[in-house]
Amino acid sequence: MNYTELKAFLASELNRQDLAGSIPTFIALAEADMGRKIRHRKMIARSTNVLDETADDSGGGYHLSLPDDFAQAKNVQLNVEPAVTLQYVTLEMADLLRGGNYQVPSQPIYYTIVGDQLEFVPMPDTPYQVELTYYEKLETLSDAVPTTWLLEQHPDVYLYGALLHSAPFLKNDERVPVWDGLYQRAVEAVNFESDRSEVSGATLIARTRTKW
Numbered sequence: 001m002n003y004t005e006l007k008a009f010l011a012s013e014l015n016r017q018d019l020a021g022s023i024p025t026f027i028a029l030a031e032a033d034m035g036r037k038i039r040h041r042k043m044i045a046r047s048t049n050v051l052d053e054t055a056d057d058s059g060g061g062y063h064l065s066l067p068d069d070f071a072q073a074k075n076v077q078l079n080v081e082p083a084v085t086l087q088y089v090t091l092e093m094a095d096l097l098r099g100g101n102y103q104v105p106s107q108p109i110y111y112t113i114v115g116d117q118l119e120f121v122p123m124p125d126t127p128y129q130v131e132l133t134y135y136e137k138l139e140t141l142s143d144a145v146p147t148t149w150l151l152e153q154h155p156d157v158y159l160y161g162a163l164l165h166s167a168p169f170l171k172n173d174e175r176v177p178v179w180d181g182l183y184q185r186a187v188e189a190v191n192f193e194s195d196r197s198e199v200s201g202a203t204l205i206a207r208t209r210t211k212w
Helices: 003-014 023-037 091-099 149-153 155-170 173-198
Strands: 044-051 063-065 070-078 110-114 117-121 128-136 207-209
Touching: 003 023, 003 155, 023 155, 023 173, 091 110, 091 117, 117 128, 149 155, 155 173
Parallel strands: 044 207
Antiparallel strands: 044 128, 063 117, 070 128, 110 117
């Protein structure tokens, strides 16, 4: 199934031929919800960047901008010998740590996320290569992007998600429990498939970029 076929199938399922302008919106709303709920191994990417005293525009030396397609962090590490996994802390805790025991620049131990940036504590005392493993945002469908791995492998997620988001527009409240149940089960199946594959012994290789 591709984007055009999905739209045609939804129009047929809804038994409405006057929804050509609304069906893309139902699909987009479903994709927004999928982006919040689905975490699959096919969304995992890896990027590296260098953290030093000039790492951000303000000269603070402890920020790195996140990749444009960033959705959620999976692991942040320093590529030293041996590699060091950094610990996540809240922004409030990061501020307390910087104002307390970690005022002197040294090797970072903690990280937090502020807006579209990673912040590190303490400030680095020398350049460090930071490796970020993360979940990418889901690629969205359009006429220019007629299919994605999710639509190809799990079309039911798209179908039930779009139908669910059509219900308020069409005032079809009696179908909401049915479509919602089918949609939630489809989302759970996608995540379960990923979890199962990650512990099945297969080697997972994330895409690598030299800099984000």
